[in-house]
Amino acid sequence: MSKNHELMLEKANESIEKVKDIVKYSKYRQRYHFMAPAYWMNDPVGLIQYKGKYHLFYQHYPYAPHWGSMHWGHAVSSDLVHWEHLPIALAPSEEYDYHERGGCFSGSAIEDNGVLYLFYTATTNYGSGFIQTQCLATSTDGIHFNKYKGNPIINEPPVSGSSDFRDPKVWKYEDAWYMVIGSSRDKRGKALLYKSFNLYEWNYVGVLAESRGELGTMWECPDFFHLGQKGVLMFSPMNLGDRKAVYLVGDMDYKTGKLFWSSIGEVDWGFDCYAVQSFLDNKGRRIIIGWANSWDWMPWWRGFGPPASENWSGSLTLPRTVELCPDGKLKFAPIEELVSLRYDYNTMSDIIIKENKRLPVRAGDGISYEIIADFDLTKSTASSFGFALRCSETEETLLECDISSGELVFDRTHSDNWSEGIRRCPLESASKDSIRLHIFVDTCSVEVFTDDGRTVMSCNIYPSEKSTGIYIYSRNGSVKLSNLETWGLSSIW
Ligand code: FRU
Incomplete structure (x- = not known):
């Protein structure tokens, strides 16, 4: 050298x-x-x-x-x-x-x-x-x-x-x-x-x-x-x-x-x-x-x-x-090796989420976790639905399936004091019978895999450590959550 x-x-x-x-x-x-x-x-x-x-x-x-x-x-x-x-x-x-x-x-x-x-x-x-x-x-x-x-x-x-x-x-x-x-x-x-x-x-x-x-x-x-x-x-x-x-x-x-x-x-x-x-x-x-x-x-x-x-x-x-x-x-x-980080498994199934009635979800400590959610579109009437992540009274990050436009939407407008912007992309499964969202949340990032992995979105957010709420919501009608699995994800350090 x-x-x-x-x-x-x-x-x-x-x-x-x-x-x-x-x-x-x-x-x-x-x-x-x-x-x-x-x-x-x-x-x-x-x-x-x-x-x-x-x-x-x-x-x-x-x-x-x-x-x-x-x-x-x-x-x-x-x-x-x-x-x-x-x-x-x-x-x-x-x-x-x-x-x-x-x-x-x-x-x-x-x-x-x-x-x-x-x-x-x-x-x-x-x-x-x-x-x-x-x-x-x-x-x-x-x-x-x-x-x-x-x-x-x-x-x-x-x-x-x-x-x-x-x-x-x-x-x-x-x-x-x-x-x-x-x-x-x-x-x-x-x-x-x-x-x-x-x-x-x-x-x-x-x-x-x-x-x-x-x-x-x-x-x-x-x-x-x-x-x-x-x-x-x-x-x-x-x-x-x-x-x-x-x-x-x-x-x-x-x-x-x-x-x-x-x-x-x-x-x-x-x-x-x-x-x-x-x-x-x-x-x-x-x-x-x-x-x-x-x-x-x-x-x-x-x-x-x-x-x-x-x-x-x-x-x-x-x-x-x-x-x-x-x-x-x-x-x-x-990669499959990530399952080694999972702890605290939770599951729910067959729940109808009505318009204006958010369903609270538990996943780890609300800061670093994984969610796999399946929605049954044949039993849903909503024009859009999705997850509100890292929520508190003043903060929330929206990850939304917009069925009417056929898009996946990531909305950082109220994520924190710094982030901004809304990102949209085509969501193939909006026209199918079901949608699976596989979501990874960490201290300052969200990654979502959908359309059987053909659509992926990664966005950073910087919410306060108090923003740990997670909800499923629905707009203009109801959505059927057929199955939900969540895990906390532990630190690698
Ligand atoms: C991409 C890039 C590369 C370059 C490197 C410099 O992010 O701009 O093209 O080699 O970063 O850090």
Whole structure:
């Protein structure tokens, strides 16, 4: 390891050491969602199972609860649920990756012959605008990482790209390695494809997929993988309004390097899911994790919410499995290991909830819990119904099935003193006989899975710890709750 890298890591780890015990007891701290030990985090990166452990790295600024020169934080887990924080893996330290508004940006991990390879974008500034190049660091113990002496391994974008040239995701197919990199040109987001036989020398193949003007100006964090016979590309488009995590499904042609996609959808419809990365675990599952925040839905001066006052910012979504449906859409499910957090089981069934008569529900302590609710639409007349979560006299968060418009609605208008906005997305089961909502609530987030996992929404809220009420309500008619199961979810820390 270079002397400078060693020094920069030491300084960063010391900074975290000083505050991490205070953050442990902060009010908004998530109980079962991954967080950095302190200060800022964004994208999950380098997800991999290596030498028997799940490794999770993340974009990290270890000096303040806001974005800054990027490091790679690091944690390991045996079950993808409980995490152990490790020392920071990468710090900006070399001429090619050092800058106060740059650093070691997002990337991915692979293993080859027992060696763990991290691919990341080095962002620096040689005077006019940013320079982004692709770099490599390796490890044989999964804890200490050496930056490759020959970095950068890709030192400029191809003509079909631009200086926005970041977030390499690497995978193997047959006898070669492939890398997809996010870029843009003429205000059209793109995923650029590279190929290598030795992980050090990369040749540009071409544009794997791109926006024709309808899919955003730059594609951050592209991630390509195979599901059965199909190829899937996920990315986070810039300047595409509410759409923060899009997927394309189609046929991958390695001869031309193109993904001929025929199906498109949202990995998550919520306010707070961005930069989603996938990996294949040794149970054969394709698992994704996203940053439970996003960049540009709010004016910059609003910042990222109350946790910054507690010396932290950012958490991750729950790990989710991805599967392909026969119609080419994807479906997502929370990983089964999460059941290990359940305690205090409650259930009810066959209850009609009348208009204006809220049904109280018990789930854990009303702050971190899981709910599975089934509604029978053949016995319901309501135009909409749903859950009021994290309720007190002054606060409530509404998660509503709007049958009349066929939408799932997340309403943060009265969630707390900070959050705002209503998010809507199509709810396929509004036109079916029943709706299942699978809901995860944590100190400051709500994730809901419905439509058999084809519709997912993740949103952050920051209610007071006194807001623990949970109710089912119905508007313009009644709804039949056919079955309800709830559990408290315990802390992973
Ligand atoms: C996505 C992103 C990436 C970049 C990283 C920087 O959230 O903007 O494109 O590599 O964050 O932290």
